[in-house]
Amino acid sequence: MRAMPVKPTISFENLEVAFASKSNAELRKMYLIFATLNNNLVSSIGIKLANLAFQLHLPVKGIMKKTMFGHFCGGETIAESVLACRQLAKYGVHSILDLSVEGKGDEASFEATTEEIYQTLVESAKTEYMPFGVFKVTGLGDYRILEKIQANQALTPAEQEAFARLEGRVDRLCKTAHDLGLKILVDAEESWFQNVIDDLAYAAMAKYNSSRCVVYNTYQMYRHDSLARLKQAYQVAQEQGYLFGAKPVRGAYMEKERARAQAEGYVDPIQPNKAATDQDYDAAIRYSVENHIHLVCATHNEKSSVALTELMELHGIAADSELVFFSQLYGMSDSISYNLAKSGYRVVKYVPYGPVEKVMPYLSRRASENSSIAGQSSREFELVRKEMTRRRLK
Template sequence: MEISPRKRLNFENTEIAFRNKSNADLNSAYYLYKVISSNFLVKVGPPVTNFFLTIGLPLKSIIKATIFKQFCGGETIAECENTIKQLALGKVGTILDYSVEGEEEEAVFDFTSEEIIRTINRAEGDSRIPITVFKITGIGRFALLQKLDAKEALTEAEFAEFAKVRQRCKKICQVAFDKNVPIMIDAEESWIQHTIDELALDMMRLFNREKLLVYNTYQMYRHDKLADMKADHLIARETGFILGVKMVRGAYMEKERKRAEEMDYPSPIQLDKKATDLDYNNSLVYCVENMEQLGFVSGTHNEESCKVLAQLLDDHQIPHNHPHVYFAQLLGMSDNLSFNLSDSAYNVAKYVPYGPVKAVLPYLFRRAQENTSIAGQTSRELNLIEKEKARRKH
């Protein structure tokens, strides 16, 4: 594998970032981010929208044409085909993410499990879909996972219920193994995460002996997760499997802090953003220095972390397209990172959530809230769109 020639990364290059976006697409994204920049609308949006949908007002078509179109690929795998094609034009891969959540019934968990398997089947043999993903809460009851994390005694029925969760998880990973399609297990709230971590390690022990297949996710806004990742790497070395790591900053910070305060236990969250950034970038250093025994996906919208990883790969003379390292961002966000990285021959993929509009609403509202809570994210997106619109006029 040849070392890619050093090409200076420029995340301000909007021509590359928005190459596949029409003027209409740019205008649509611009007005959507203008709306998102209103904290008031983002806060009142979820309850008002759910109320209107409940009483039968025809909001679905409006949502589908606006916020859903920006952040989701479609309602079905088939509807995601155009997004897969558009991303591939910019040499960016697709991570199909069935984003239905908050369900409670066994029949729904069985259906979700089969839908995740359908994403694996769709990805088989298609280099445009290099990785797949799922959440354990998509295939098992949140309250059950919480009880396991709290080490509370399970009833006989609950033991049987968790055996089914494990069975679904194993079946998904087995299909991924058979089809040679890597799969990531997403991180969730801290009070169910230990159970998820144990399941992920069990799957790696089973399926990561010959190849990198299963990844666990480490949220670096938790002060214990860099240490956990290093401990898991030690287990992997001693047990003889390849560790799959996806590192993110995290998605549940406000909820985590609030719960810790209400229940009077030490918050698992870092003291400040600086500490999170430090652990995140240190995790990149650790992974690059141990790439013969692990593979990783750097899930980040942070420009500095992208530069750190790009520099680390060059410093260690690791090819930009080495199969053990990926950059990842969410669809509809940070195109300036995704497409400029792919233009410099790095492996890049976008999370492409899909599912019925109403079922995906919790995900969409989190994205809107995330854009207002990440310092400068919305204004950054708006500035880049404005810059590209001005460039096209000249």
């Protein structure tokens, strides 16, 4: 009897595919960027100096655009970023325009942010390769009001009005995505007001997810209660008869969450260790696939990405099914994005954009993620180095 052929597991080791879009000159530039980031001291001093230079109005914008900003961001404007998205689309990788600036936190800036994100949706609807929009609720309204609502504190009449305006902005963006045939992701933020974000996302799902999945909520699996929250939200969606969209992430605010819990003396919402986060992340993915939940698997973790392809195979979900999207950040984990896309999976990369000086907080986070951990080179740096060797470049 002949053995059944075993379908090989997807591999992210194909560097030729991963770096197909990069010329030798671009690869050399990437090497320099990641080599710098990999040096903890140099990278933290570099980011501090760049921030200082912007405060002093020194002409550093050009350098930033050619280095860190150019690598991790699509551009300063929607029009510039669309060019980057078009480039990704040549390799089957789709994009999500992600306004990555921190506003001033007043009503005028909330209105301006909503309008800008509205424009990203209008632009995205013009192409096939920008199927999603994205927003952070704290870009659209005052987080202190969200905090008060979650803490069951009474709002003043002015705060009630401000919250009503925030609800209107969330609705405007979700309705626009719905009307333009797009999908939209609601990013997850800090646990002390995340319940309010969840409720806004569920209200939008109930309104717009009846015939197709438009709105997706995000679940941070570094929280020990997130798997239960995801399952509960799915059950409610089933009972109320709307489609449920989930974007599991591991979570970006671990230190801040732990520090606040310790300072205020409540139980740390974060998992005891990385292994527990990984376990719940993979459980969330498994639960989603088993229940045919509309899924955006947002991770740079190779094991979780491979596990999802295996689960899809096991449950008969085609690689190009509308049910499952893989998602990474622009300028990171191209080995995952490009190899998945090449194998026919749906991949959407967040393409951050905004004026250079306003994107600095975003760039600082990317710098710390790509610095060396306990003396080990960052994975991105290792991959670029291997590709340089493969191309016999110095």
